[in-house]
Amino acid sequence: MTGSVFLNAAQREAVWLSCSVASMAVLLSIIPAIALAYVLARRRFPGKSLVELTIHLGLVLPPVVVGYLLLLVLGNNGVVGRWLDAWFGISVAFTWWAAVLAAAVVGFPLMVRSMRLGFHAVDPRLEVASRSLGAGPCRTFWAITLPLAMRGIISGCLLGFARSLGEFGATILFAGNIEGETRTIPLAIYTEIQRPDGLTAAGHLALLSVLLAGAALAIGGLVEHRDPSHAPA
Amino acid sequence: MLRLDVSIRRRLTSTFSLEVSFATEAGVTSLFGPSGSGKTSILSAIAGLLPVDSGRIRFAERTWLDTTHHLVVSPERRSVGLVFQDDRLFPHMTVERNLLFGWKHRLDSPREISVDRVVEVLELAPLLKRSPNALSGGERQRVSLGRTLLRRPSLLLMDEPLAALDETLKSKILEYLERVLEEWRLPTIYVSHNQWEVRRLAEEVVVVDAGRVVDMGPTALTLSRQRQLALEGPLGPSNLLHVTHLRRDESGSWIGQCEGQTLHLPEPPAGKSDVWITFAPNTVSLSQTVPESSSIRNSLEGTVDHLVPLRDRVLVGVDVGIALWAEITREACEELQLGPGRQVRCLVKTRSFTLVH
Numbered sequence: 001m002t003g004s005v006f007l008n009a010a011q012r013e014a015v016w017l018s019c020s021v022a023s024m025a026v027l028l029s030i031i032p033a034i035a036l037a038y039v040l041a042r043r044r045f046p047g048k049s050l051v052e053l054t055i056h057l058g059l060v061l062p063p064v065v066v067g068y069l070l071l072l073v074l075g076n077n078g079v080v081g082r083w084l085d086a087w088f089g090i091s092v093a094f095t096w097w098a099a100v101l102a103a104a105v106v107g108f109p110l111m112v113r114s115m116r117l118g119f120h121a122v123d124p125r126l127e128v129a130s131r132s133l134g135a136g137p138c139r140t141f142w143a144i145t146l147p148l149a150m151r152g153i154i155s156g157c158l159l160g161f162a163r164s165l166g167e168f169g170a171t172i173l174f175a176g177n178i179e180g181e182t183r184t185i186p187l188a189i190y191t192e193i194q195r196p197d198g199l200t201a202a203g204h205l206a207l208l209s210v211l212l213a214g215a216a217l218a219i220g221g222l223v224e225h226r227d228p229s230h231a232p233a
Numbered sequence: 234m235l236r237l238d239v240s241i242r243r244r245l246t247s248t249f250s251l252e253v254s255f256a257t258e259a260g261v262t263s264l265f266g267p268s269g270s271g272k273t274s275i276l277s278a279i280a281g282l283l284p285v286d287s288g289r290i291r292f293a294e295r296t297w298l299d300t301t302h303h304l305v306v307s308p309e310r311r312s313v314g315l316v317f318q319d320d321r322l323f324p325h326m327t328v329e330r331n332l333l334f335g336w337k338h339r340l341d342s343p344r345e346i347s348v349d350r351v352v353e354v355l356e357l358a359p360l361l362k363r364s365p366n367a368l369s370g371g372e373r374q375r376v377s378l379g380r381t382l383l384r385r386p387s388l389l390l391m392d393e394p395l396a397a398l399d400e401t402l403k404s405k406i407l408e409y410l411e412r413v414l415e416e417w418r419l420p421t422i423y424v425s426h427n428q429w430e431v432r433r434l435a436e437e438v439v440v441v442d443a444g445r446v447v448d449m450g451p452t453a454l455t456l457s458r459q460r461q462l463a464l465e466g467p468l469g470p471s472n473l474l475h476v477t478h479l480r481r482d483e484s485g486s487w488i489g490q491c492e493g494q495t496l497h498l499p500e501p502p503a504g505k506s507d508v509w510i511t512f513a514p515n516t517v518s519l520s521q522t523v524p525e526s527s528s529i530r531n532s533l534e535g536t537v538d539h540l541v542p543l544r545d546r547v548l549v550g551v552d553v554g555i556a557l558w559a560e561i562t563r564e565a566c567e568e569l570q571l572g573p574g575r576q577v578r579c580l581v582k583t584r585s586f587t588l589v590h
Contacts, residue, residue: 133335
């Protein structure tokens with residue numbers, strides 16, 4: 001082993017990749033997830049149950065199926081992918097961005113679910129009070145609804161992050177297993193296992209991913225137990 | 234005073250619809266009626282928080298709603314301040330930030346409402362840096378009231394602000410409410426189902442029942458016309474008078490003025506120049522003349538407004554400048570030949586008075 005007694009360069013690359021892919025996946029999802037969670041928690045609209053069904057489906061569908069669907073849509077011969085390639089010369093599949101997309105799509109329903117609970121816990125009467133005090137719908141959202149739903153939003157992001165770290169099925173199908181580009185920790189573990197002497201290295205990586213996911217959930221737990229009403233003003 | 238004009242229709246459920254129309258120029262107008270009569274819905278419609286099916290709302294030359302011209306001013310653009318039954322403080326902000334939430338620096342407010350003065354009148358200074366969660370119920374309601382005032386509204390809407398408080402707190406907050414109304418003289422719509430609060434605060438009453446306005450007018454007279462209320466109200470019929478100009482007479486006993494007539498009182502709390510007194514209708518005797526010699530010290534002159542027959546007794550509503558109830562026997566009523574328009578004297582012993590603070 002070179003560089004580190006614990007991880008070699010390729011493994012460190014995998015850890016870094018996992019973190020960067022998961023972070024970007026959460027960053028990409030955060031605004032649409034907040035918007036969708038808010039709308040689901042507060043509005044009634046035609047087709048709402050269809051949207052809910054789709055989100056629940058995302059939670060239970062095998063990630064491999066999600067990867068397959070992504071390929072179908074965004075693959076180089078996919079419905080959208082073909083046009084992206086022809087018009088802009090962009091090819092998403094089997095790149096770092098593909099890994100991000102796969103992680104984002106799989107983590108999205110979890111994020112929405114948790115954020116929706118967060119919005120649901122905000123007393124709508126406080127929003128009415130805000131309107132009656134001269135705040136428009138925008139200011140009411142930013143000053144009242146969002147801060148009070150913050151616990152749900154933060155824990156949604158952490159859940160999405162943790163889920164993205166563990167993404168395997170959709171990633172390997174849609175992004176492949178390219179070292180230094182899409183080989184995140186789960187894929188690196190899989191690759192190590194394939195080698196005759198890779199069990200120890202896989203073990204190190206497995207331990208590391210337990211620690212990473214544990215840390216994300218621990219932070220989430222801290223946020224969860226903090227009373228929002230005592231948040232600094 | 235500024236005029237509020239409301240005329241709205243709104244179907245709330247398949248069996249209940251709101252259809253009200255009233256106008257008022259009084260300082261404090263009460264929307265009065267049993268719970269579920271639609272009072273709060275009317276208030277929400279004025280504030281713009283409840284959409285209506287059709288109608289018009291105008292306040293002080295400004296139109297807030299006119300469905301025939303498809304005009305609906307959004308709640309934040311109507312210059313109203315709402316005081317809720319629950320205080321609705323924002324739990325993630327300090328008291329100070331709650332107070333300043335509705336404050337806008339450039340505002341052509343007709344009344345000078347300053348932060349310092351609101352903090353002073355409502356005694357909020359020691360609370361400013363605290364979290365709403367660390368406040369008592371009474372303190373929360375005061376902060377909520379201050380927050381509404383600091384929006385600098387031109388019309389104050391109060392939705393049973395005392396209903397959620399216990400009795401001791403109620404009288405304290407009532408005192409603060411009176412201070413606020415006295416200090417800024419904002420036109421106020423006060424929703425309540427409690428006749429005591431209404432009598433104490435409101436100049437005019439709009440009586441609402443089952444989504445309709447059933448009566449309106451000056452407070453005491455209008456309330457006295459509510460027979461249902463007189464018979465079924467939680468406290469039964471009661472008399473509440475505001476007595477001012479308290480002083481001792483030559484013999485050292487306390488006297489005060491009520492509607493231009495003199496009353497003898499039990500000793501009031503030190504330093505007060507006015508008090509409210511209550512007494513039950515069955516402590517009031519009626520007479521055609523002032524008895525030559527009598528132990529009864531108080532005699533109020535008035536006109537019979539109407540009679541409400543009870544089982545073996547009669548409730549007589551007498552207009553003595555404000556309305557007063559007397560409960561007498563049927564025989565007495567017949568003997569005195571009482572009827573609307575008849576001049577009578579209401580005799581009450583000083584001992585029957587209870588002072589309310």
